[in-house]
Amino acid sequence: xxxxxxxxxxxxxxxxxxxxxxxxxxxxxxxxxxxxxxxxxxxxxxxxxxxxxxxxxxxxxxxxxxxxxxxxxxxxxxxxxxxxxxxxxxxxxxxxxxxxxxxxxxxxxxxxxxxxxxxxxxxxxxxxxxxxxxxxxxxxxxxxxxxxxxxxxxxxxxxxxxxxxxxxxxx
Numbered sequence: 001x002x003x004x005x006x007x008x009x010x011x012x013x014x015x016x017x018x019x020x021x022x023x024x025x026x027x028x029x030x031x032x033x034x035x036x037x038x039x040x041x042x043x044x045x046x047x048x049x050x051x052x053x054x055x056x057x058x059x060x061x062x063x064x065x066x067x068x069x070x071x072x073x074x075x076x077x078x079x080x081x082x083x084x085x086x087x088x089x090x091x092x093x094x095x096x097x098x099x100x101x102x103x104x105x106x107x108x109x110x111x112x113x114x115x116x117x118x119x120x121x122x123x124x125x126x127x128x129x130x131x132x133x134x135x136x137x138x139x140x141x142x143x144x145x146x147x148x149x150x151x152x153x154x155x156x157x158x159x160x161x162x163x164x165x166x167x168x169x170x171x
Contacts, residue, residue: 003060004067012064016153019061022054023092023146027139030099033106034128034135040106051092051099058092061085077156084149091142098138102131 003011033040033047040047062085069082105127 004064010064010068010071012061012068015057015061015064016150018057019054019088020146020150022050022057023088023095024143026051026054026092026095026099027142030095030102030135031132031139034098034102034131037106037128040102041110043103045103048096048100048103051096055092055096058089062089075156077152077159081149081152081156084145084152088142088145088149091138091145094138095142098131098135102135105131 005011006014029047029050033043065085069078
């Protein structure tokens with residue numbers, strides 16, 4: 001891909017912030033939109049668009065992370081972080097697919113009923129309950145995975161980088 005360094009800084013440490021913000025934000029938006037049609041009306045196309053940006057950011061960040069992994073000392077903590085990072089893409093793909101489906105079903109339901117703008121019959125209750133449950137599972141799963149990856153990355157980066165006690169000369 002080519003985006004390995006940005007102004008001399010490994011791109012992974014910059015891109016990771018996009019993932020850490022967008023994936024949980026997308027998960028929360030999906031859960032709210034699936035559970036509350038009024039929220040979905042306000043979000044509209046922004047929901048699948050946000051999910052698409054999240055989806056694109058994961059392989060971009062992973063690729064930059066693979067480059068960084070080849071440029072640091074071999075360490076079991078780094079390898080564990082990389083393994084966990086590889087497990088995020090299916091979760092974010094699920095976020096994108098379910099977000100697109102929730103948007104599409106909501107759009108279809110509002111277009112089927114003629115009348116004023118914003119009117120329309122709501123999506124059927126069984127479908128809405130199924131979408132809400134699936135959104136909750138995928139949203140929580142993606143959020144937990146982001147946490148696990150971030151925790152392992154922090155441990156890999158900082159395990160030997162600081163002392164739990166302050167240096168006496170710096171108090």
